[in-house]
Amino acid sequence: xxxxxxxxxxxxxxxxxxxxxxxxxxxxxxxxxxxxxxxxxxxxxxxxxxxxxxxxxxxxxxxxxxxxxxxxxxxxxxxxxxxxxxxxxxxxxxxxxxxxxxxxxxxxxxxxxxxxxxxxxxxxxxxxxxxxxxxxxxxxxxxxxxxxxxxxxxxxxxxxxxxxxxxxxxxxxxxxxxxxxxxxxxxxxxxxxxxxxxxxxxxxxxxxxxxxxxxxxxxxxxxxxxxxxxxxxxxxxxxxxxxxxxxxxxxxxxxxxxxxxxxxxxxxxxxxxxxxxxxxxxxxxxxxxxxxxxxxxxxxxxxxxxxxxxxxxxxxxxxxxxxxxxxxxxxxxxxxxxxxxxxxxxxx
Ligand SMILES: [Zn+2]
Numbered sequence: 001x002x003x004x005x006x007x008x009x010x011x012x013x014x015x016x017x018x019x020x021x022x023x024x025x026x027x028x029x030x031x032x033x034x035x036x037x038x039x040x041x042x043x044x045x046x047x048x049x050x051x052x053x054x055x056x057x058x059x060x061x062x063x064x065x066x067x068x069x070x071x072x073x074x075x076x077x078x079x080x081x082x083x084x085x086x087x088x089x090x091x092x093x094x095x096x097x098x099x100x101x102x103x104x105x106x107x108x109x110x111x112x113x114x115x116x117x118x119x120x121x122x123x124x125x126x127x128x129x130x131x132x133x134x135x136x137x138x139x140x141x142x143x144x145x146x147x148x149x150x151x152x153x154x155x156x157x158x159x160x161x162x163x164x165x166x167x168x169x170x171x172x173x174x175x176x177x178x179x180x181x182x183x184x185x186x187x188x189x190x191x192x193x194x195x196x197x198x199x200x201x202x203x204x205x206x207x208x209x210x211x212x213x214x215x216x217x218x219x220x221x222x223x224x225x226x227x228x229x230x231x232x233x234x235x236x237x238x239x240x241x242x243x244x245x246x247x248x249x250x251x252x253x254x255x256x257x258x259x260x261x262x263x264x265x266x267x268x269x270x271x272x273x274x275x276x277x278x279x280x281x282x283x284x285x286x287x288x289x290x291x292x293x294x295x296x297x298x299x300x301x302x303x304x305x306x307x308x309x310x311x312x313x314x315x316x317x318x319x320x321x322x323x324x325x326x327x328x329x330x331x332x333x334x335x336x337x338x339x340x341x342x343x344x345x346x347x348x
Contacts, residue, residue: 003127004327004345005058009049012328020058023123023131025073030084030134032092036146037125037324037345038064038316039334040154040183041272046120047331055121061327063094063118064153065125066146067347073131083139090137091149091306092125093157094118095296099135110161110296117296125150126327128347135299138306151183151316151342152309154296158269159187160305161297163246164195167267171196173243176233176259177217178252180208183342184269186317188246189215194313197244200236202229211340215317230258237261249273257283265290317341323348 003020025031043061046053069088084090096116097109104112118124118132140149163169175192179185180203192199193216201217203209209220219236226232233242241261247253250271257279260266266289283289297305308314319339322330324347334343 001128002324003060004324005060005123005126006047007058009047009053011048012332014047015061015328015331016058017325017327020060020127022129025071025131027073028133029073029131030069030090030137031071031073031129031131032065032067032090032137033070033129034065034067034125034127034347036066036150036347037062038147038150038154038183039330039343039345040064041270041334042117042120043126044331044335056123060123060125060127061119062125062127062345063120064092064150065118065130066091066140066149066153069137070129072134084134084137088137089140089142089144089146091140091146091153092118092130092132093136093138093299093302094124094154095157095298095302096122096133096136097299099133107298107300109298110294126324126345128324138303141310144310147318147321147344147346148316149306149309151318151344152187152306152314153302155183155187155316155342156191156305156309156314157297157302158184158295159191161301162267162269162292162294163188163191163244165297165301166292166294167244167265169195169197169244172198174198174200174237175244175246176200176202176242176256177212177246178202178249178256179272180204180212180217181337181340182248182272183317184248185246186212186215186341187314189217190314192246194308200233200242202233208340211317228255230255233259250275251277253277253279257287257289260287260289263288265292267292267294269294319343321346
């Protein structure tokens with residue numbers, strides 16, 4: 001098969017569009033002919049590498065993908081993927097639990113003791129073919145676009161699990177979202193609006209804020225003009241503060257803690273800024289704040305949120321599409337933050 005892979009860690013120049021052996025489905029696995037893949041920041045971090053990261057090289061990036069089922073490794077476990085047939089159009093859930101440990105058995109497969117993320121710890125979707133366990137597939141309706149499906153999978157399951165399952169965001173609450181451009185943030189805006197919350201978006205420039213507004217954001221704060229945006233949040237909420245802050249930047253935690261009302265919740269699924277920063281503990285205890293972390297979602301959440309995506313109630317925002325062979329240019333665009341929503345790869 002054709003794949004874009006890397007044989008050593010480094011910059012975009014290490015990506016190579018080349019031939020690689022087509023994976024063969026093991027028992028319980030499905031071979032998918034990918035038609036679209038979507039990019040995530042993690043792809044670039046994995047390509048760059050970090051101390052202690054040990055991957056079987058060459059490695060293939062890519063957590064998100066959609067395509068057609070071409071072969072079933074038999075036998076499929078009982079009740080699992082029994083509905084999947086050759087020719088089905090599917091989107092992949094990249095959160096890989098073992099299905100056996102105590103967490104998986106209790107439906108918390110994103111806490112699996114042998115957890116893997118497609119494209120991060122094992123070879124992913126920047127390729128013509130990929131093998132995944134049958135339970136990782138969600139069947140798409142015939143007319144649903146592969147790019148829209150691939151672009152939705154990781155960001156929507158992440159936003160849904162964090163906001164609905166961990167954060168318990170409710171109708172009528174006010175949610176501030178720090179950052180407007182990233183895939184999880186644009187998904188978070190739509191999830192919050194779908195639930196019936198009021199949404200404040202803190203964005204880095206006017207263009208990104210206008211795009212956030214087009215997704216339903218109610219109040220826009222431009223942090224290039226309002227350096228202390230927690231003050232702007234207070235003014236916008238009549239000095240009450242917000243119920244929930246979605247902060248996937250990290251370094252903005254001090255400001256997010258200030259922007260919360262008493263008893264508020266800070267939700268986080270990542271750190272596009274940096275992982276280490278100082279916070280003032282006094283805000284947490286004096287205001288009874290909760291900090292709730294999460295990562296990816298459960299198999300059940302994935303189905304729940306994909307139902308809303310195929311029904312058109314939640315939509316992945318598509319930025320730009322590149323061919324698989326041009327994945328390095330695609331990653332460069334993502335890393336420079338030039339995108340609004342998801343960058344995808346066309347896999348001819
Ligand atoms: Zn497990």
